[in-house]
Amino acid sequence: MKTDVLIVGAGPAGSACAYELSKRGVGNILIERKAKPGTPVQCAEFIPVNINQYIDLTDKPEAVCQNVEYMEVDTEKENYKFDGRGYILNREIFDYYIAMLAAGKGTELITNTFAQTVIENENKLIARDKISNNIIEINYKYLVIAAGAKNFIDFSAQKRNARYICNEVYIHGIQIKTKLLKRLNSAMIYFRNYIPYGYGWVFPKLDFANVGIGIEQNSHNDINLRQSFALFLSEMKQKGIIGGEVISKTSGLIPISALNETVCGNIAYCGDAAGLTHPITGAGNLSAVISGTLLGEFIYESLKTGSNLLADYKEELFSIFHKPLLKAKTKRNNFYIKKYEQLSPEELDNIVRQSWPSFAGYHAI
Numbered sequence: 001m002k003t004d005v006l007i008v009g010a011g012p013a014g015s016a017c018a019y020e021l022s023k024r025g026v027g028n029i030l031i032e033r034k035a036k037p038g039t040p041v042q043c044a045e046f047i048p049v050n051i052n053q054y055i056d057l058t059d060k061p062e063a064v065c066q067n068v069e070y071m072e073v074d075t076e077k078e079n080y081k082f083d084g085r086g087y088i089l090n091r092e093i094f095d096y097y098i099a100m101l102a103a104g105k106g107t108e109l110i111t112n113t114f115a116q117t118v119i120e121n122e123n124k125l126i127a128r129d130k131i132s133n134n135i136i137e138i139n140y141k142y143l144v145i146a147a148g149a150k151n152f153i154d155f156s157a158q159k160r161n162a163r164y165i166c167n168e169v170y171i172h173g174i175q176i177k178t179k180l181l182k183r184l185n186s187a188m189i190y191f192r193n194y195i196p197y198g199y200g201w202v203f204p205k206l207d208f209a210n211v212g213i214g215i216e217q218n219s220h221n222d223i224n225l226r227q228s229f230a231l232f233l234s235e236m237k238q239k240g241i242i243g244g245e246v247i248s249k250t251s252g253l254i255p256i257s258a259l260n261e262t263v264c265g266n267i268a269y270c271g272d273a274a275g276l277t278h279p280i281t282g283a284g285n286l287s288a289v290i291s292g293t294l295l296g297e298f299i300y301e302s303l304k305t306g307s308n309l310l311a312d313y314k315e316e317l318f319s320i321f322h323k324p325l326l327k328a329k330t331k332r333n334n335f336y337i338k339k340y341e342q343l344s345p346e347e348l349d350n351i352v353r354q355s356w357p358s359f360a361g362y363h364a365i
């Protein structure tokens, strides 16, 4: 097979890129290892209202489960309320919707297909059909890696390069969907000393909620993720926020190493694969859509002008994301001041007020 642009990964980043290209008449193939883009969901599903500047969700109301007006940050010592307008998505619908927008404009979406190896000097990707086990070879002019937090794609030996391994540090997230005892109109964030270098969340979905924790696995930290999660669930039950029933479970990695190398020759990264998740909040849905859209624009211009403009994509991405991501990465250092489980509620409260973006202290130099 042959295409102008080959995109690996039909998450929000890859599908947004495909959509942008197809809208502009550029031929592209989008390959996805899952049977259906968006399923299963590995996300707490919050997205700020600004998403509508890129993908108008009023055209697809089913993609939104509920609106949230506030974000509440609970440090155990105090409970702070911030304006945090956004949506709790139905991500399986959201992801599928963007992929279908792209397909509707001409993207060739190939599901159940795993991108295995890139042979760069031949501009070729080797993929495997997961159903038949057949090998598919696709030649491209530009290759987009939108494969999410952890990239398992093998690059050919000649050019294997550390630059391709974008994300090095992760928060490990674990989440259940369960019943809420009372509906909420805020996204709830919990900092506890038993959730080290991360936080817990309760994100409401009408009568249900995504309830999870994320913990950075690092040398400071020997706390067991599942034990911490059990403590968190027990606290949420004791507080009368959730019931006991587990409707579904998920887990996943959230990269926190921040923006990395994003372009090499005619290969470019976007979304989590480019390290665009916020190192403190772990938010990456909006930046995935922004970066995918941007990359689509630059590849279109490159093909139109006949000159590779990916260096300009890299510069633009840098100008949007570098400062905030670097700041958040630096702010993470506040977390390591003392062994986390030994923090008093006052110390933890102080750290949160310096580290979480909604607080004025976060923005102090």
Ligand SMILES: Cc1cc2nc3c(=O)[nH]c(=O)nc-3n(C[C@H](O)[C@H](O)[C@H](O)COP(=O)(O)OP(=O)(O)OC[C@H]3O[C@@H](n4cnc5c(N)ncnc54)[C@H](O)[C@@H]3O)c2cc1C
Pocket: 008, 009, 010, 011, 012, 013, 014, 031, 032, 033, 034, 037, 038, 042, 043, 044, 045, 046, 047, 113, 114, 115, 116, 146, 147, 148, 149, 152, 153, 173, 174, 175, 212, 251, 252, 253, 254, 270, 271, 272, 273, 277, 282, 283, 284, 285, 286, 288
């Ligand atoms: C537990 C958890 C909770 C989160 N909560 C939030 C939240 O509330 N709000 C928020 O903004 N962000 C959240 N995030 C982060 C958010 O999910 C990501 O930032 C977002 O999904 C990034 O989109 P993406 O398109 O870059 O990657 P992904 O959504 O990961 O999409 C990548 C796609 O590539 C496919 N793929 C991977 N490898 C291959 C391959 N070799 N071949 C073919 N296909 C491949 C995958 O199947 C996947 O469909 C959370 C993450 C986790 C783990």
